[in-house]
Amino acid sequence: MNVRQSTNGASVIVVGGGVTGLSTAWWLARSGIDVMVIEKGIVGWGASGRNGGGATHQHSPLFAEEQQLWPQMEELLGYPTEYRPKRVRLAISEQQMQEAKPGFDRMLRQGFPAEWLDAKQIRDLVPLAAEHVVGGVYFERGGHANPQRTVQAYAWAVQDLGGRILQHTRVMGFERRADSVTAVRTTAGDFSCDQLVVAAGPQTGLLSRLLGTEVPVAPARADMIVTEPLPLMPIGGVDGNSLYGRQTLRGNLAYGGGPHEWLRVSNSSEGQRPSSPLALNIAKRLSEIFPKARHIRIIRSWAGIVENTPDGRPVIDRLPTAINAVFATMSSVGFGLSPASGRAICELVMQGKCSFADLSDFRLSRFGNLSPSWREELGWIPPESEGNHASAA
Amino acid sequence: MKDQGYYRKEHGACSVQKTWSLQLVTLADTRSTYGKSLEIREHAQLLVVGAGPAGLAAALEAVRRGLRVVLVDEHPVDYATMATDVPFHFGQRMSGAVRNRGRMLERIVEADSQFAQAFEAGIDIRLGIAAWGLFTHEAGLRWVRTRIAGLTNGEEVWFLQYDAAILATGRRDVGLAFPGWNLPGVMGVTAADTLLRRYDALEARDLLVVGSGAEATAFAMQAQKSSRLIVALVEAGDTTVDQNGSQRLAAAGVPIFTKSMIASANGGTEGLQSATIVALGNSSEKRSVACDTVVLASGVTSAIELLDVAGAKIVFCPERGGHVPATDAEGRTSVPMLFAAGDCTGITPDKSRDPQVAADEGCRAASAAAAALSINAGRNWSVPTATPSTTSEIALADRIAWANAQLAVADQGTHVCQCEEVSATDLIGVRPPRYLERNQPATCARSLATLAADGPINQDQIKRLTRAGMGVCQGRRCREQIGAILAAVTRTPLTEIPLPTYRAPVRPLPLSAFAATEEAAVLAENWDVWFGIESQFEEPLPKRFR
Numbered sequence: 049m050n051v052r053q054s055t056n057g058a059s060v061i062v063v064g065g066g067v068t069g070l071s072t073a074w075w076l077a078r079s080g081i082d083v084m085v086i087e088k089g090i091v092g093w094g095a096s097g098r099n100g101g102g103a104t105h106q107h108s109p110l111f112a113e114e115q116q117l118w119p120q121m122e123e124l125l126g127y128p129t130e131y132r133p134k135r136v137r138l139a140i141s142e143q144q145m146q147e148a149k150p151g152f153d154r155m156l157r158q159g160f161p162a163e164w165l166d167a168k169q170i171r172d173l174v175p176l177a178a179e180h181v182v183g184g185v186y187f188e189r190g191g192h193a194n195p196q197r198t199v200q201a202y203a204w205a206v207q208d209l210g211g212r213i214l215q216h217t218r219v220m221g222f223e224r225r226a227d228s229v230t231a232v233r234t235t236a237g238d239f240s241c242d243q244l245v246v247a248a249g250p251q252t253g254l255l256s257r258l259l260g261t262e263v264p265v266a267p268a269r270a271d272m273i274v275t276e277p278l279p280l281m282p283i284g285g286v287d288g289n290s291l292y293g294r295q296t297l298r299g300n301l302a303y304g305g306g307p308h309e310w311l312r313v314s315n316s317s318e319g320q321r322p323s324s325p326l327a328l329n330i331a332k333r334l335s336e337i338f339p340k341a342r343h344i345r346i347i348r349s350w351a352g353i354v355e356n357t358p359d360g361r362p363v364i365d366r367l368p369t370a371i372n373a374v375f376a377t378m379s380s381v382g383f384g385l386s387p388a389s390g391r392a393i394c395e396l397v398m399q400g401k402c403s404f405a406d407l408s409d410f411r412l413s414r415f416g417n418l419s420p421s422w423r424e425e426l427g428w429i430p431p432e433s434e435g436n437h438a439s440a441a
Numbered sequence: 442m443k444d445q446g447y448y449r450k451e452h453g454a455c456s457v458q459k460t461w462s463l464q465l466v467t468l469a470d471t472r473s474t475y476g477k478s479l480e481i482r483e484h485a486q487l488l489v490v491g492a493g494p495a496g497l498a499a500a501l502e503a504v505r506r507g508l509r510v511v512l513v514d515e516h517p518v519d520y521a522t523m524a525t526d527v528p529f530h531f532g533q534r535m536s537g538a539v540r541n542r543g544r545m546l547e548r549i550v551e552a553d554s555q556f557a558q559a560f561e562a563g564i565d566i567r568l569g570i571a572a573w574g575l576f577t578h579e580a581g582l583r584w585v586r587t588r589i590a591g592l593t594n595g596e597e598v599w600f601l602q603y604d605a606a607i608l609a610t611g612r613r614d615v616g617l618a619f620p621g622w623n624l625p626g627v628m629g630v631t632a633a634d635t636l637l638r639r640y641d642a643l644e645a646r647d648l649l650v651v652g653s654g655a656e657a658t659a660f661a662m663q664a665q666k667s668s669r670l671i672v673a674l675v676e677a678g679d680t681t682v683d684q685n686g687s688q689r690l691a692a693a694g695v696p697i698f699t700k701s702m703i704a705s706a707n708g709g710t711e712g713l714q715s716a717t718i719v720a721l722g723n724s725s726e727k728r729s730v731a732c733d734t735v736v737l738a739s740g741v742t743s744a745i746e747l748l749d750v751a752g753a754k755i756v757f758c759p760e761r762g763g764h765v766p767a768t769d770a771e772g773r774t775s776v777p778m779l780f781a782a783g784d785c786t787g788i789t790p791d792k793s794r795d796p797q798v799a800a801d802e803g804c805r806a807a808s809a810a811a812a813a814l815s816i817n818a819g820r821n822w823s824v825p826t827a828t829p830s831t832t833s834e835i836a837l838a839d840r841i842a843w844a845n846a847q848l849a850v851a852d853q854g855t856h857v858c859q860c861e862e863v864s865a866t867d868l869i870g871v872r873p874p875r876y877l878e879r880n881q882p883a884t885c886a887r888s889l890a891t892l893a894a895d896g897p898i899n900q901d902q903i904k905r906l907t908r909a910g911m912g913v914c915q916g917r918r919c920r921e922q923i924g925a926i927l928a929a930v931t932r933t934p935l936t937e938i939p940l941p942t943y944r945a946p947v948r949p950l951p952l953s954a955f956a957a958t959e960e961a962a963v964l965a966e967n968w969d970v971w972f973g974i975e976s977q978f979e980e981p982l983p984k985r986f987r
Contacts, residue, residue, distance in 0.1 A: 090896065090899055090902055097905070107977070107978040107979070122878075125883075126881055126882070126883035126884070127881065127883055127884055127887075128873050128877045128878055128881070128884070130877065150978070150979075151978070154978075196905040196906070197873070197905075197906070200906060204883065204887060205883075207895075208883060213895065215895060215896040216896055216897070268473070268972070269581045275952065276912070276913040276949065277913075287970070290968050290969060290970040291970060292970055292971065297876055297877070298861075298874065298876060298908065305968070305969070305970045305971070306964075306968050306969070307472060307473055307474045307477055307584075307964065307967065307968070307969075308472070308473055308474070308972055309473060309474040309475075309581055309582070309583060309584060310470065310473055310475070311580060311581060312580070318580035318581065320581065321579065321580075321581050321582060321752055322750075322942050322944050323574060323576075323750050323944045323945035324576065324581070324582050324585075324945075325479055325574065325576050325582075325585060325589065325591065325600065327574070327945055327946065328591065328598055328955055328958055329958070329960060329964060329968075331950075331952055331955035331958075332955045332956060332958045332960065333968075334952060334955075335952040335953065335955055335956040336956070338952070339956075341952055342951065342952050342953040342956065343951050343952075343953065344951065344952055345913060345949035345950055345951050345952075346946055346949065346950050346951075346952065346955070347912075347913055347915055347946075347949045348911075348915070348944045349944050349945050349946070350944060351581065353581075356972060356974060356977075359974070359976040359977070360972060360974030360975075360976055360977030360978075361976065361977060379977070380971070380972060380977075381971075381977070424468075425468075426470065427468045427469040427470040427471075427473075427475070428470050428473070429469060429470070429475060430475070430580075430583050431473075431474055431475045431476070431477075431583040431584040432583075
C-alpha cells in the first residue's frame with residue numbers, strides 16, 4: 049500500500065471517532081499506514097464512551113482475538129484502559145439460572161473455561177450479592193474496561209503513531225471516480241484518500257446511502273445509572289437480574305438494561321437527552337441483586353445512542369458500489385470487541401481479508417433481499433407521538 | 442382523594458387510544474419503550490419546585506388565579522445529606538438541631554411569613570420533598586407521554602404529572618479550593634445563610650468571609666445581627682465588589698483585605714482554628730486570623746440542574762452569575778409549559794439584597810403559567826430567544842481573578858474536586874486518577890495543552906479523564922471552579938467552555954429509595970438485559986440471513 053503523508057488527505061480515511069473507527073485507525077497506524085480519523089464531535093462522545101464496558105462476547109467470531117488482545121492493550125496503547133479480566137453472571141431465581149445456560153454453553157464451545165457456581169461461591173466473589181442469590185456462572189475469560197478512557201487511549205495512540213484525528217468535523221459527502229471513493233468532503237474541506245473506512249455508528253446507514261448501498265441500521269437509545277463508590281469486590285464484572293454492568297476500579301457500580309427507545313432514522317442528532325425515568329427501574333433491579341448496598345446512592349445516569357442491524361450482528365464488509373470503502377457497524381455491541389474488530393477491519397483494508405477470524409457472517413450481502421420497510425416490519429419504531437394519535441384517530 | 446376524577450378521565454382517554462394502537466402494539470418491538478407506561482402516582486395542575494421567595498410568591502399568585510398548586514421544597518434536608526455537602530456546601534457547620542426533623546419543619550415555616558399565607562390559601566405544600574428529575578415527551582423519551590417530575594422524600598421515589606411547572610430552585614455555592622478547604626468549617630455562603638436564617642442551626646462563632654459581593658456583605662451583616670463575629674473580608678480583586686456594603690462592614694470594624702486570598706485554613710479533625718491570608722503578588726505578606734469558620738462567598742450560581750435535565754436551553758450569562766436558563770420576561774423557558782423564577786434564572790446584586798425581586802419574578806411566572814394553561818399553550822410554545830448576554834467583563838474578570846488566586850495558593854495536596862481528590866495540577870496535566878498507573882511516559886506527555894490543540898476545551902471530557910466532578914457531591918463544590926481554572930490556564934474565554942451536563946437524579950439518592958418502586962406491569966414483563974434481538978447472541982447465523 050502506498051504510504052504517504054499529505055496535508056489534504058491520507059492513505060486511509062476513517063470516518064467515525066468511536067471505538068471501532070479509532071481501533072481500526074490505530075491498527076492501520078501500527079502497520080505504517082498514513083491514516084486520518086474524521087469525527088463530528090469529540091472522540092468517543094457517542095455510545096463508545098458511555099456503555100457498560102463489557103468485554104465478554106462468546107457469541108462472536110472475534111471473541112478469541114478479543115480475549116487475546118485485551119490483557120495487552122494497556123501496554124500496546126501506552127495509556128490506561130482499566131481493563132480487568134473475569135466475569136460473573138449471577139441469578140436470583142431458578143429461571144435466571146436457566147437463562148445463563150446458553151452463554152455458558154457458548155463459552156465452552158469457544159474453547160474457554162466456564163463454571164457453574166453455587167450461592168456461597170457467588171457471595172465469595174461478589175460480597176454485595178443478595179442472600180437470596182441462587183447461583184451463577186463464572187467466566188475466566190471476558191472482563192471489562194473503562195469505555196471513555198479506552199477510547200481516548202486509542203485516539204492518543206493513533207496520534208503517537210503519526211495518525212491524525214480531526215474532531216468537530218462533519219462529513220458532507222464523498223467524491224468518486226468510477227466505483228472508488230477518491231475524497232471525503234467535510235466541513236473542514238476535502239480530504240483525498242486511497243481507501244475509506246466508515247464506522248460511524250448510527251450515522252453509518254446515512255453515509256452508506258451516499259455511496260449507493262445502504263447498510264441497514266436502526267438507531268436506538270439505551271440508559272445506564274452510576275452509584276457512589278464502594279469498596280472493590282474481588283470481581284468487578286458482574287451481570288445479573290437482566291442488568292449488565294460492572295464495578296469500576298474506582299468502586300462505582302455502573303449498570304444498565306431494560307427498554308431501549310428506537311429513534312427516527314432521518315434525524316441523526318435526536319434523542320440525546322442524557323437522563324430518563326428508566327434510571328428508577330434500573331436502580332430498582334440493582335437493589336434486588338445488591339441489597340447489601342441499599343444505603344449506597346445513585347449519583348448519575350446517562351444514555352447512549354447505538355445502532356442495530358436487522359439480525360443484531362455486525363457488518364464488516366466492502367460496499368459493492370464503492371470497492372475501496374469498508375463499512376463497519378458492530379450492531380450495538382462494539383466496545384469490548386474493539387481490539388479485535390479494529391484489527392479485522394485493518395486487515396480487510398490492507399489485505400482484503402481477515403487472517404484470524406471468519407468474517408463471512410458479517411457480510412453485507414445477507415441483507416440483499418431486505419424490504420425497504422424492514423424497521424417497521426421488525427417493529428423497531430419510536431413510540432407514537434401525541435401528534436400521531438390525533439392524525440390516526 | 443381529590444385526583445380521582447383526573448385518573449378516571451385519563452383512563453377513559455387511554456382506552457380510546459388502545460383500540461387504535463393495539464394492532465401496532467402487536468407488531469412493535471416488545472423490548473422497546475413502545476407501548477410502555479410509567480406508574481404515575483399523582484397529578485398537579487401547577488407544580489412549583491422550591492419554596493423560597495420566588496416559589497412561594499408564584500404558588501400564592503397561581504392560587505389567586507384559580508390554579509391547583511403543589512409546592513415542593515427539599516428543605517428541611519436531613520443531616521446525612523447535609524454532611525455530603527448537598528445541596529449546599531455545609532462544611533459540617535450544621536448544628537445537631539438539624540437532626541430534629543419536626544423542629545426543622547417548624548423552623549422553616551416560621552422563617553418566612555409567606556408560608557402561613559400559603560397554607561391558608563390551600564396550597565398543597567410538601568416540605569422535605571426533592572425533585573430529582575423532570576422529563577417531557579421528546580425524542581428518546583417519546584414513551585413519556587406527558588410532563589412528569591420525579592419526586593422523593595429520601596425513602597421512596599415516585600412520579601408526579603404536571604400540566605405546568607415553575608422551577609424556583611434557587612442558588613448554589615461555588616467552591617474555591619485552597620490548602621485546608623476540605624476541613625470541617627469551610628463552607629459556602631448559601632449554606633451559611635440557609636443555616637443561619639432558615640434553620641437557625643449555624644454552628645459558627647468567628648467567621649472569615651471570602652468574597653465581597655452582595656452575597657458576602659449581606660450575609661456578613663446578617664451574621665453580625667445574630668451575634669456572630671466577622672473576623673475579616675477577603676477579596677481577590679483590586680477593589681471590593683459591593684462597595685457600599687463593604688464600607689458599612691468596615692465602619693463596623695471588620696478588616697477588609699483586597700488583592701488578597703485565603704492561603705490556607707488551619708486546624709485538625711476538630712475543625713478550623715485559623716486562616717492565613719496572603720497578599721496576591723506579595724507572598725511574603727501573610728497574616729493569620731483566628732476563626733472557626735470560613736464562608737466562601739467568592740461566587741454563587743443559579744441552581745439549574747433540574748432545568749438542564751428537563752432540556753431547557755441554557756446560556757452563559759456572567760452578569761447573572763454564570764449558566765442560566767434562556768427565559769423571557771415572564772419566566773418561560775424553552776421547554777413547553779416550564780417556567781423559571783427567582784435565583785435559578787440568574788443572580789444579580791439586587792436579588793441578593795432584596796427577596797422581593799425574586800418574588801416579583803415568581804408572580805409574573807405564575808400569571809404566565811395561568812394564562813398558558815387556560816389556552817393550552819403547550820402545543821404552540823414559542824422558544825424564548827436567549828437574552829443577548831451583555832457579557833459583563835467585570836463579572837468574567839472577577840471569576841478569572843479568583844481562579845488565578847486559587848492557583849497561586851494551591852499546593853499538590855489541594856484537591857479542587859474533594860470527592861475524587863483531583864488537584865489543579867491533575868487538571869492541568871489531564872492526569873488519570875490516583876488508582877491508575879499515572880506515570881506512563883505517554884500519559885505524562887498529555888496535558889490540557891495537547892488536548893486544547895486537538896479541539897475546544899470541553900469540561901465533560903476532562904471530567905471523564907481526571908474524574909474531577911464525578912463524586913458523590915455531584916460536582917457541586919468543584920464544577921464552576923474547574924471551568925474557571927480551565928479557562929484561566931488555557932486562556933479560553935469562559936463563555937466558550939460548554940456547560941458540563943447535569944444528570945438525573947440531581948440529588949444523590951439511595952438504592953433503597955428505588956427498591957419499593959411501583960413499576961408498570963408492561964415494563965416489568967418485557968424487561969430484557971439488552972435489545973432482545975434473538976439472533977444477536979445466537980449462533981449460527983439465522984438461515985433467513987444466510
